[in-house]
């Protein structure tokens with residue numbers, strides 16, 4: 083089956099304050115984020131666009147990915163509907179309304195905060 087939705091696993095090495103278009107200005111904690119989106123057409127072109135640095139900032143996610151140090155570490159493709167995929171994932175709502183302008187399933191946000199990776203915590207003086 084052809085994928086219709088995707089998730090971007092994003093790592094932010096340090097906190098940043100980002101103006102997310104008209105949504106407003108927010109502080110993003112360091113750690114991992116999961117963004118869920120969909121593209122019914124030109125699916126791979128959309129993925130490629132997310133991974134490209136040079137682009138006109140258009141969607142909320144564009145502003146976050148343009149932040150210093152932000153990078154996509156994994157792309158997951160899915161045949162599930164965007165909101166179902168988003169709600170099935172773990173994490174907490176990072177910014178209310180983020181990426182959810184077209185959401186009709188009351189997700190609250192299509193960006194979730196997953197916290198700080200274990201390896202980073204382990205790096206703070208604890209031997210594993």
Ligand SMILES: [Zn+2]
Pocket residue numbers: 164165168182185186187188189190192
């Ligand atoms: Zn949704």
